[in-house]
Amino acid sequence: MEIKVKILRFNPETDKRPHYQTFRVEAEPTDRVLDLLEKIKGYQDGSLAFRRSCAHGICGSDAMRINGMNRLACKTLVKDLSKGTITVEPLLGLSLIKDLIVDMDPFFEHYESVMPYLVNDEPPPLKERLQSPEERERFDDTTKCILCAACTTSCPSFWSNGRYVGPAAIVNAHRFIFDSRDRAGAERLRILSDQFGVYRCHTIFNCTLACPREIQITKAIGEIKRAIATGSLD
Amino acid sequence: MAAKFQTWWQGLRYRGGGTMVAWLLHRIGGLAMVIFVGMHVFASFLTQQFGSGFGTTLNIIYQSPYFQAPLYFFVIFHALNGFRIILLDTFPKLLEYQREVTWLQWMVFIPLYGLVVFFIIAGIVSGE
Ligand code: HEM
Ligand code: FES
Numbered sequence: 222m223e224i225k226v227k228i229l230r231f232n233p234e235t236d237k238r239p240h241y242q243t244f245r246v247e248a249e250p251t252d253r254v255l256d257l258l259e260k261i262k263g264y265q266d267g268s269l270a271f272r273r274s275c276a277h278g279i280c281g282s283d284a285m286r287i288n289g290m291n292r293l294a295c296k297t298l299v300k301d302l303s304k305g306t307i308t309v310e311p312l313l314g315l316s317l318i319k320d321l322i323v324d325m326d327p328f329f330e331h332y333e334s335v336m337p338y339l340v341n342d343e344p345p346p347l348k349e350r351l352q353s354p355e356e357r358e359r360f361d362d363t364t365k366c367i368l369c370a371a372c373t374t375s376c377p378s379f380w381s382n383g384r385y386v387g388p389a390a391i392v393n394a395h396r397f398i399f400d401s402r403d404r405a406g407a408e409r410l411r412i413l414s415d416q417f418g419v420y421r422c423h424t425i426f427n428c429t430l431a432c433p434r435e436i437q438i439t440k441a442i443g444e445i446k447r448a449i450a451t452g453s454l455d
Numbered sequence: 456m457a458a459k460f461q462t463w464w465q466g467l468r469y470r471g472g473g474t475m476v477a478w479l480l481h482r483i484g485g486l487a488m489v490i491f492v493g494m495h496v497f498a499s500f501l502t503q504q505f506g507s508g509f510g511t512t513l514n515i516i517y518q519s520p521y522f523q524a525p526l527y528f529f530v531i532f533h534a535l536n537g538f539r540i541i542l543l544d545t546f547p548k549l550l551e552y553q554r555e556v557t558w559l560q561w562m563v564f565i566p567l568y569g570l571v572v573f574f575i576i577a578g579i580v581s582g583e
Binding site for chain 1: 458459471472474478
């Protein structure tokens with residue numbers, strides 16, 4: 222079948238503002254939106270710019286707005302979208318570089334600001350730092366993040382103020398704060414209690430709905446709000 | 456150069472679902488209440504201090520059904536939605552059941568607001 226794909230285009234060398242361009246593409250219902258973009262780039266307009274790498278939903282390169290909502294192009298099937306034109310636009314809240322490519326630097330700066338790595342200066346035991354299955358389970362959900370930015374750029378709080386650390390950074394802080402082997406939880410909670418930390422979250426849920434890994438993001442943020450308010454991780 | 460091309464309209468067009476609408480209504484309602492209540496206090500002040508006709512005019516607007524109906528909508532919605540958020544923030548475990556909690560919120564809202572609308576219409580019919 223033939224589908225119309227309406228893409229928000231922007232060429233920084235010639236355009237003042239972004240504009241829509243519609244392409245007609247031959248597609249199967251089982252095609253992914255990424256396949257459509259590849260077909261357009263390969264056969265119709267080689268100047269179309271977008272990021273992709275793995276094409277299997279794990280590298281986090283191709284988050285974009287598809288029919289008005291953040292999703293991974295490589296995980297979105299044509300048959301799962303409402304019939305008619307498919308609209309593809311870049312993520313909101315980040316600067317536009319070209320077409321569907323946004324500047325991810327602010328996003329990764331927020332990620333780095335929460336110390337997303339294990340901190341433990343105690344001498345390691347002979348074999349390894351042990352952890353019970355229950356202790357591992359405590360932060361399992363937030364280990365699934367692929368840093369695609371779908372959550373952070375779906376958040377109205379982040380749109381209105383880019384200094385908010387955003388859901389993705391909080392998810393990755395959660396991953397270590399609730400890890401029994403880590404020792405920097407208090408420091409991370411201090412960072413997140415800042416005015417641009419967790420309290421910018423208004424429990425809107427856009428992030429949870431946007432996450433291609435189905436992480437319970439709002440819940441992770443809620444657990445951190447609670448940990449800061451009560452001073453306890455239980 | 457990379458630049459942000461972001462407008463209010465783009466944000467509003469984002470398909471966030473029912474919870475994003477709830478947040479928008481909550482915020483609009485919060486601001487609307489500040490205006491409603493402010494107007495009410497201001498009108499009473501004018502009427503009491505100066506017996507001014509302007510205060511009376513404001514009060515007539517304030518008490519008209521066209522003003523009261525949206526006022527009650529926002530007050531009840533803001534209060535219930537606020538309680539939902541307080542509940543979810545206090546017990547993060549419930550955040551997994553936010554869909555159910557949101558349904559519950561509407562199940563309380565609809566009969567409550569229905570009752571208000573009933574009384575407003577009854578008031579109009581009886582010429583109150
Ligand atoms: C039962 C009564 C009320 C409850 C339970 C309640 C609850 C809340 C909550 C939980 C928030 C924070 C929402 C968020 O995090 O986004 C909030 C915000 C707000 N409330 Fe209320 N509220 C009540 C009554 C009122 C009244 C009477 C007014 C005004 C006269 C008001 C004005 C506002 C405003 C302006 C905001 C900020 C809006 C925002 O941040 O989105 N509220 N309310
Ligand atoms: S291309 Fe790697 S996540 Fe989609």
